[in-house]
Amino acid sequence: MTRTRKPGVSRRATLAMMGAGALTFASPWLARAQAKTIKIGMPTILSGRVAQLGTSSRNAVMLEIEKVNAAGGLAGRQIEMVIRDSKGQPQEAARVARELVNTDGCEILIDAEASSGAFAVHEVARDLGVLCLHTNSETSALSADPKQHIPNAFRTARQGVHDSIVGGSYAAAIAKAKGLKKWATCSPDYAYGRDTTGEFVTYLKRFAPDIEIISESWPKLFQPDYTEVVTKILQAKPQALYSCLWGGDLTSYIDQANIYALFSQMEVFAVNMADYTALTVVKNLPKGIHSGNRYIKTYPATPENAAWGDAYKAKYNEYPTNWSWENATAIMLLAEASKKANSADGKKIAEAMRGLKIKSPFGADGTVTMRAEDQTLVGYAIGWGTTIPQEPYVPQVQAGDWKTIFELEAEWKKSKGYT
Amino acid sequence: MDLDALTGCLASSACLVTQTTSGFIIGMLLFLVAVGLTLIFGVLKVVNFSHGAFYMFGAYFAMTAYQLSGSFALAMLCGAAGTAILGLIFERVFMSRVYGADVLMQLLVCYAFVLIFDDVVRMIWGPEFKSMGMPAAFQVAPLFIAGGVVPPYYLLLIGVALAAAMILGLGLARTRIGKVIRAAAHNPGMVSALGINTGLIYGGVFALGGMLAGLAGALAAPVRSLTPGMGFSVLIESFIVTVIGGMGSILGALIGALLIGLIRSFGSLGFPLFTEGLMYLFMVIVLVSRPTGLFGKEVA
Structure with missing residues (x-):
């Protein structure tokens, strides 16, 4: 005779139900314990060609979070980071951001996306009203365009228009000294590349009006081969070349342009060259490429900055990137604003953050400010110099002048109809 | 559109030479990847969507060999031989199981390996981009x-790519092994019945295809940045090449790849904002006028 299971509730099911019941009753206590910690969600790019930058963003955030947590967290609440990969796709970044808030219960977002994804995350922040810090997008419109303005979103990154003003005046001085009149541009074909190049050319021409752009190339982002672009520029025979290619695209471009001896035929201005990711990867770095500072531990030449760069290197065994300092700044600002507001509430932190000036290793004068009117970072170290193929890579950086930047930025905003 | 630049270039020998070689470089690397794809399709009747991974492995193998030995020739050899072995293992262990299966099943297996191979590269060499550097x-x-x-x-x-094309073309047309491969492509059942090990042929062809893609990766390593996922963009262009040239045709792959290379190099002068579009447009025209591709044979 086989034993059949009797109808009704089995012993095992009863036990399971009792267990579930016990958990339900216990969970208010659990929930209260969890509320002590505050979750911060962070979509970033952890795979694909930009993964290194995403990883360096995560590293910098974790480095700073450790310090904040050791000092008591955000208004007494320990921070727990929830970091997800967006694979660099805007729709994925938006989905991850939404999920982080709605499903994971994150109360603050660190948007460590490139510009393509940042605008998507920005819409999520607009929709959900959650405090959001854009840490990597340098497209000026994100904060300058009043249509994009929302009270809960801030940018702790540098801004394309600032770079262009400083780069334009630096390049114009060299153009005048060396008589460089014919220029070519070569930049990636997306929002950041188009905007930044346009702004650079505007300021270059403003400071040196007799300059002429004789050739433009717009390779697509992450294109594997630039040979056709390199040869096109060689045909045009410009005296100088501007490019805002970055990361692996820039190193590919340099390798491919090098064998055409392009760098010996024109002055090259590559705003994104002086970042350790590119500097340490290129094997035959041509001497004398003009570049804006991205992150370099020798500029600003302060003990604080050198110490921060070394601490990062000691922990992760590589140098920080441009994205690293921008993310670290986000955490530093969050901690200070929360201290000032004496709260971990997003709205109160946002209130405290507007106009907040903090001490920073990355400041031009040892401080950076979250400008109240458009909620974007100003006062960070910004300058241009020429590269050499070994450390310190950019031995002398000419600092940009923030007074000029502010004047021209205001003018630029007016011309765009933003103010 | 900038037709002046294009006509100006066509009128000057300097520009013609520069742009034509630039087109050939792009085309030749593309050919090495596409010919493997087309060969595998011709004989095994599977579309190897994971083919870009072999290009990627070729580049990484070459870089590592170059860093260890400092010899460029050895780097090329390692890139090609390493991917050949990898191709053989991949075919024998995984692909051979899905030959009779649904196309969707084959696609799924290949796509799974695109992701797996990318992650393997990430685990071994790290997620950041690398550069091999130009040999002295x-x-x-x-x-x-x-x-x-x-x-x-x-x-x-x-030169290397052309030599590979010639050896491959002559080898398939003139040698005994070439005849067996062509026979296996035509009627595998009959070849098998004649006592020839078709499994070995299949594995060999897959290894050969992988090797050619690996060689392309190794040749590209000094000038392109190496990163997990680098095979993907090359793969898409290779598909365009095989569609234009005709699936299964080696000559078609060569002509298709060179055409794409020339379209890119001259297109970037005349239509700087529509270079990518030109490639697809050309593909559409070929598909409409000759659905089997320029050198494709009618499917019986």
């Missing part, structure tokens, strides 16, 4: 041919 022997000034600029390294690259 090729760090020389470019040559000037009729006023056009031609880097010596690219002459080598074109």
